[in-house]
Amino acid sequence: MPDTQGDLVQGTLNMLILKIVALEPIHGYGIAVRIEQMSQGVFKVNAGSLFVALQRLHRAGFIKSEWKASENNRRAKYYVLTEHGRKKLGSETREWEKQVAAIARILEA
């Protein structure tokens, strides 16, 4: 693992959050942990950028939130994907795959 925190490609944090929220309702810390785990430690998100992104997604109507008790009996805010967010995730993913494929073609040339 590099010593520096993995920098996320600009704009991908939103997509990752949407993806993780799409799996199951989840709270803020859970999202941070999932991103780190699933990227096998390449990406780390700090609270500041995570909550700014959550606020944006919430305002854009891609996710909803509600307060629930967590597995450790803590009160936590759980985020849920909306129908609108589901569509957004689909289009973002397709766009991302297109770009990655294009970049790969260039690099392999």
Add this chain to the structure above:
Amino acid sequence: MLLPRNIASGLQSLFRRKQVDRELDDELATYLAMAVEEKINQGTSPEEARRAVRLEQGTVEVAKEEVAAAGWESFVETLCQDLRYAARTLRKTPVFTIVAILTLGLGIGANTAIFQLLDAVRLRSLPVQNPQQLAAVRIAGGNQGMGFNQDYGDLTRPLWQEIHDHQRAFSGMFAWSVSQRYTGRGSQMRHFNGLWVSGNFFQELGVRPFRGRLLAPKDEGPCPNSYGVASYSYWLRELGSRDPERGINLIVDNDPVQIVGVTPPEFFGMVVGDSFDIALPYCQPQAGLRRDIFEVSVMGRLKPGWTLDRASAELSALSPGIFEATVPPGRDTATTEMYKHFRLAAYPAWRGVSQLSASDYTSLWLLLGITGLVLMLACANLANLLLVRGRTREREIAVRQALGAARFRLIRQFLSEGVLLAAAGAVLGIALAVVLSRGLLLLFSTENNLPQFDLSLDWRVLSFVGSVAMLTCIVFAVAPALRSSRAHLSDALKSGSRGTTADHETFSLQRLIIVMQVAISVTLLAGALLFVRSFRNLVTLNPGMRERGITVAFLGYWQSNLPREGWAGFQRELLEEVQAVPGVQSAATTTRVPLDGGSWEHDIRVGSVEGTSKFTWVSPDYFATMSIPIVTGRGFTSDDKASSPRVAVVNQTFVHRFLPGIDPIGQTLLTIVEPDYPATRYQIVGVIFDTRYSSLREETPPMAFAPATQFPAQGPWSNVVIDSSLPPETVMATLKHSLGAKHPDVVMEFHDFQKQILDGLVMERVMATLSGFFGLLAAMLAAIGIYGVLSYIVVMRRNEIGIRMALGANRISVLSLVFRQTALLLAVGVAIGVVVALATAQGAASLLFGLRANDPVTFLGASALLIVAALLACYLPARRAMQVNPMVALRYE
């Protein structure tokens, strides 16, 4: 679709800040607690875990800030912060703030108010359909004073008939005239503004009824009229808003008239500022139409494709036939020939007509110019004050920058101050505009005429003027922030707020502004002095007769059943009754009241000299009542009867004009024949001193007086001038009571002669008042500007002054150092101002009285006044400079 949610959420965080904050707090706390727990689970000690988390994640506060700054509402919040901060800074310098807001408000308010007035009387088109198609038909060059001329009357009714029947340029034509008449009988009689119209008047203008129906061509018929239409305001005021369908019956000029409809509220007739009360159709008198009464105004809608020029050419071609067919009878050959050579032409009429004269318009435009200059001055003043203020805050700016304030943030803060000032000024301006327009109307109103204009707030002007002010504020408020952010921080921090010497380069803009302010102020002051002095000349002018304590009564008795032969006798009877009223010292009848703007003249011949002279028929006590002294010969006596030889009294101008170097007594004058006025030979029996005739401004014309008993055309009315030691109000009340009881069918109106004369000077009064006010305001603004800049210069040069004093300069030389700063600016400003004022005053020359537009006293006075104000303004900073303690000043380094 999602925007609403975004806005709602943003608003929620704006207005329910605490709750939103708490929620975020909770969420973040949970987050951190979970992170710590995780670490502990992995085997770190709780202490270590908390430390690690804090290192990794930063504090809760930072995260909160980040989240808060991401939404749009944070922009609003910082804006509010900026505005609050700006308000606080402005409150710290109350004098600056008050001066800035007041001057801005006055500039905006005055401009809007004057423009509204000008727009209402001059620029707005009539509230009818397609006003731009309207054109008026008039005699090119006027009718040379032929016959009888009514207000706004251009043509006779026979001429109107001829034009109507023959013209081809207009798709439709209509005619109208106005005159004051009476409704009701006896003591119930009331004045109304009558509008006489051709039957198609309302149809051609496209005015729709508000109630009932308007007049139609079928309503024109033989006199008397039987149907009329009321204006909305009259209907509301006098007719109790009754439904015309149920019948509103009035007595108009002794005949029953039914009001069949009401015009819409916005329609005031054709005369701007003087709404009509009742409109009546023209009727055909049994005796036929008079060919010498110029009473109607003829207008029409031009056919598509016809221009005014083309219509004029067409009318001109028709003119010989039209005038040939309508020659007024009983005139001498020369007059008849002149009449036949009149030519008609078409003129624009989309604005209707106005009671204001051409010179009144000049006055209004001038006022607009003056207020424009005042606004410029206010903006210049503000710019200067803001620049000075910016300079004194250079250090503050530097400190803030050094502490990490972004340039953008600094600019925003200064911008907020500018916007706040401009907004406050604009709000004050709107309030003032409303108040000032009402005030202007009051200023224009006279004893019996309150002008009626639609003076609703004009947002176009207001926004224009407001934007100018706003722009000034913003530009000059932000300028210091822009400039200082370029400057080197360290320099500004080092030198603090003081330089060693005044840097000429950096002051050049302020100097320029001061020169401009002085120049504008001198111009305005000179103009103000010209108008004030000219008004004073008029008010103090001796008209050659008494003004104080004279009451003028108009008595009309056309409603009594007296036969024509009884009128002269009844007039004498009424006069005797007036003379018998206690408190009345003397009273006399006259066919013309002097100085009321009217005129009555006849062509005459004296020996071989031909010309015109004013003519007035008066009763014996007239000269005594008006205190007009007799130079030679005699006045009239009761021996001058209807049957005795015709005699006349003339004035000195008459003698100079017609009988130079000849003893006038015993000479004769011959009047040229006119209908009702046969050629008559009068023997001159006396000469009176010159008096003014129709207005104070006009030079005395040749005047002739003849005995009332010998008046050939006595009508059922008379004017009585009354001299009394009692106040005019008492005289009026007594007369109304005693005459009214005895003669209920006599119409009575009273005026205070002196008030009437002053009312004739209303435009002059307005000009003197307003220009005087703005002139003083200008001088004050210039003084404030000079004070502001000089105070700053003195602060900046304190070190230099201290060194000079330490080296032996005395107080006088320090004083002169400061005054020298002003002297040059003043000299240049005053010189430019005088030149500009001289040039513009020429345009106003026709408005002045008793002094020339380049009156040296005025210009010297204006310059002196401003110089005194400016020197006073630099006295305070100069004194501060003198009191500089060299030790203290030097120790600062």
